[in-house]
Amino acid sequence: MNPPDQQIQSELENFREQWRAEVSARSRNTDSSQHQQPREQHQRPALNQAGSSSASNKPLKRNEFTHRKSTSKTVQQLEDEDEYYQAPSFDDPDTGASKTTGEHKLGRHDVLTSSSKEKGPQEPETALDIYEQAVEREATGMLGDSLQLYRKAFRMDDNVDQSYRNKHFPGRWNKPGQANPSNAAVTVPNTAHHSLEGPTLSLPDLIFSFSQLKIEGAPPECEGVPPPPCPMAELPDEILIHILRDVAIADVGDFVRLAQVCKRLAFLVATEDQIWRRICLGTEFGFGGMQYHWQRGIQWEPLDEAQELADEDVFTMDELAQRRQEESRATTDILWHSLYSSSWQKMFRRRPRIRFNGCYISTVNYIRSGQASAHQVTWNSPVHIVTYYRYLRLFRDGTAISLLTTEEPAHVVHHMTKDNLLLHRGHASMHLPSAVMSSALTGRWRLSSSSDNPDASPADMEGDLYVETEGAVGPRYMYRMELTFRAAGKAAVAKINKLAWKGFWSYNKLTDDWAEFSLKNDKPFFFSRVKSYGVTGE
Numbered sequence: 001m002n003p004p005d006q007q008i009q010s011e012l013e014n015f016r017e018q019w020r021a022e023v024s025a026r027s028r029n030t031d032s033s034q035h036q037q038p039r040e041q042h043q044r045p046a047l048n049q050a051g052s053s054s055a056s057n058k059p060l061k062r063n064e065f066t067h068r069k070s071t072s073k074t075v076q077q078l079e080d081e082d083e084y085y086q087a088p089s090f091d092d093p094d095t096g097a098s099k100t101t102g103e104h105k106l107g108r109h110d111v112l113t114s115s116s117k118e119k120g121p122q123e124p125e126t127a128l129d130i131y132e133q134a135v136e137r138e139a140t141g142m143l144g145d146s147l148q149l150y151r152k153a154f155r156m157d158d159n160v161d162q163s164y165r166n167k168h169f170p171g172r173w174n175k176p177g178q179a180n181p182s183n184a185a186v187t188v189p190n191t192a193h194h195s196l197e198g199p200t201l202s203l204p205d206l207i208f209s210f211s212q213l214k215i216e217g218a219p220p221e222c223e224g225v226p227p228p229p230c231p232m233a234e235l236p237d238e239i240l241i242h243i244l245r246d247v248a249i250a251d252v253g254d255f256v257r258l259a260q261v262c263k264r265l266a267f268l269v270a271t272e273d274q275i276w277r278r279i280c281l282g283t284e285f286g287f288g289g290m291q292y293h294w295q296r297g298i299q300w301e302p303l304d305e306a307q308e309l310a311d312e313d314v315f316t317m318d319e320l321a322q323r324r325q326e327e328s329r330a331t332t333d334i335l336w337h338s339l340y341s342s343s344w345q346k347m348f349r350r351r352p353r354i355r356f357n358g359c360y361i362s363t364v365n366y367i368r369s370g371q372a373s374a375h376q377v378t379w380n381s382p383v384h385i386v387t388y389y390r391y392l393r394l395f396r397d398g399t400a401i402s403l404l405t406t407e408e409p410a411h412v413v414h415h416m417t418k419d420n421l422l423l424h425r426g427h428a429s430m431h432l433p434s435a436v437m438s439s440a441l442t443g444r445w446r447l448s449s450s451s452d453n454p455d456a457s458p459a460d461m462e463g464d465l466y467v468e469t470e471g472a473v474g475p476r477y478m479y480r481m482e483l484t485f486r487a488a489g490k491a492a493v494a495k496i497n498k499l500a501w502k503g504f505w506s507y508n509k510l511t512d513d514w515a516e517f518s519l520k521n522d523k524p525f526f527f528s529r530v531k532s533y534g535v536t537g538e
Contacts, residue, residue: 087488087497088139089358089529090413127157131164140408141363141387210267244268245275251535252285276344280332283396284536287332290353292449293324295398298470298478299442300418331450338458349494352447352463352485354394356537359413360499360525362390391416392467392499392525396537400443402469402479405436412436413530441479443469465499471506478507488526499525 124130134149153160201209217230232240244265248255255275259266283289297303305317314320332347340347370382391403393416401416415433421440428438448464450456463485471477481504488498501524504517 087361087526087528088136088409089531090410091531127153127160128163128167130156131160135164139363140410141365141389142408143365143385143387207267207270210263211271213262213264213267215262215264241268241272241275244272245278248275248279249282249284252279255279270345273344276348280344280348281329286348287328287351287353289356289396290328291396291398291446292328292451294444294446296444298444298468300399300444328449335458335462352465352495354445354447354465355496355527355529356394356396357533357535358527358529358537359391359393359416360527361409361413362392362523362525364388364390364521364523366521390522390525394445394467398444398446400445400467400469401440402443402467402481403436403440404472405439407436409528413528414532416440439472441469441472443467443479463495464502476508476510478509480505480507483525486524497527 124133130149131153134146134153137143137146137149157163215230215233217233218228220227235243244255244258247258256269259269280286281288294303308317308320309315312320312323314323335351336342336344336347340350365385365387368384368386370384388404388406389409389412391401391405391409391412393401395401395418399418401418401421403412403416405412411432415437420433420437421442424434424437425440426438427434429435445465445467448462448466450461452464453461465481465483465485467481467483469479469481471479482502483499484502485495486498486500487495501519501522504519504522506515506517507513508515
């Protein structure tokens with residue numbers, strides 16, 4: 001053997017020895033980390049009160065980066081792949097949030113940390129708890145905080161994303177060949193999935209099987225004692241249906257939740273079409289409260305009656321309102337027969353409509369390149385994560401409030417009222433609600449109808465939303481937004497919670513020119529319920 005060959009063989013042998021030593025060291029570290037994992041889980045939350053340990057500033061590992069990409073695709077999903085998007089709801093006003101000035105101004109993460117200390121919630125201890133907290137931060141647009149929490153969760157458990165899916169989306173991750181003895185749909189109770197005794201009922205047949213059941217009272221507290229009375233079980237169906245209709249008129253959500261009480265009420269909620277007809281035709285939640293024509297001016301002023309009456313063959317505004325109401329009812333009847341199979345429940349779920357007990361929020365995140373430092377050598381160019389929000393609240397009388405700000409939803413949505421806008425506009429201060437409502441814009445809205453698309457089919461003549469607001473740079477401008485209703489998720493059929501962009505323009509009243517805004521980074525609006533507005537949203 002030649003001397004060069006001997007040298008190559010010796011180098012290869014040295015490399016093999018180093019490789020074996022490294023593998024052995026890694027296996028020993030893995031075994032020791034498994035024994036110390038419970039202890040580390042209790043120690044990790046106390047590493048750094050500001051948010052994360054020093055190790056969180058390190059670059060992502062390969063497996064962490066892979067999990068991070070799949071997680072972002074699963075949770076956020078703001079455009080066409082938003083199957084698992086869940087819009088947050090805001091129950092209580094944020095009374096402790098305020099703007100600060102000078103050196104006492106806190107960062108976003110510091111504000112969240114201090115507020116959590118005041119409320120006193122328990123710190124997340126497990127990897128799944130940290131992962132859930134990261135999902136909440138990402139859903140509200142706080143990408144920096146969510147990234148740190150994702151890193152921390154994956155360091156504790158590299159399969160934490162699978163645990164999250166199994167907890168929050170069971171059944172959706174079953175592969176086509178996965179065992180399911182009854183081949184039942186996910187909507188059937190879990191006990192039916194593994195039942196091998198006879199065929200499995202479909203959902204309509206399962207609900208129909210409840211038709212002969214009665215409302216049963218509570219069982220006796222102990223043996224030998226008569227059961228407590230149940231007055232509702234003694235009511236005839238006519239009175240019971242009348243009660244359910246009153247509940248639906250007061251709050252349709254409470255009416256639907258009655259299906260969870262017992263099988264008899266589940267049957268009535270699902271099949272009592274006269275109640276769903278009252279909901280659809282009413283003005284509380286149904287299409288009787290929708291506006292298909294302009295009702296107000298952009299600054300909420302009354303419309304010019306002469307202009308409105310000149311376009312119609314009527315003599316008074318009351319006659320015009322009556323005619324439009326009759327046209328809207330006729331359109332509802334046509335769509336009820338043609339598109340929704342003469343089912344009022346299906347129509348209420350699938351026909352586009354505005355919700356008033358909350359607001360629509362568009363969370364925009366994008367990355368902008370930064371300038372490299374001239375005094376420091378870096379491998380990569382710095383980037384900035386830009387986050388801002390668009391808020392849109394619509395009222396029953398055809399008016400609207402539009403707002404563009406960097407403030408988070410928890411600090412904004414509770415203050416989006418007409419009174420706050422009229423009181424604080426043009427008088428900006430560092431405290432809420434003036435800090436955000438001073439830049440809010442007045443506007444108006446209406447839905448599309450057959451008058452906008454006279455040649456369109458019944459399925460295409462509705463589904464668009466037109467919003468016009470005052471300009472942010474002066475009274476000479478006007479903004480116009482065109483949005484369309486979409487289902488918030490691939491598995492969803494209700495087209496009421498998502499508004500996708502069709503166009504955004506600026507109109508110059510003096511020069512009669514239109515300019516179109518670019519929608520490169522803008523995301524769709526998603527509806528979020530705000531409890532402080534009440535059920536009706538007024």
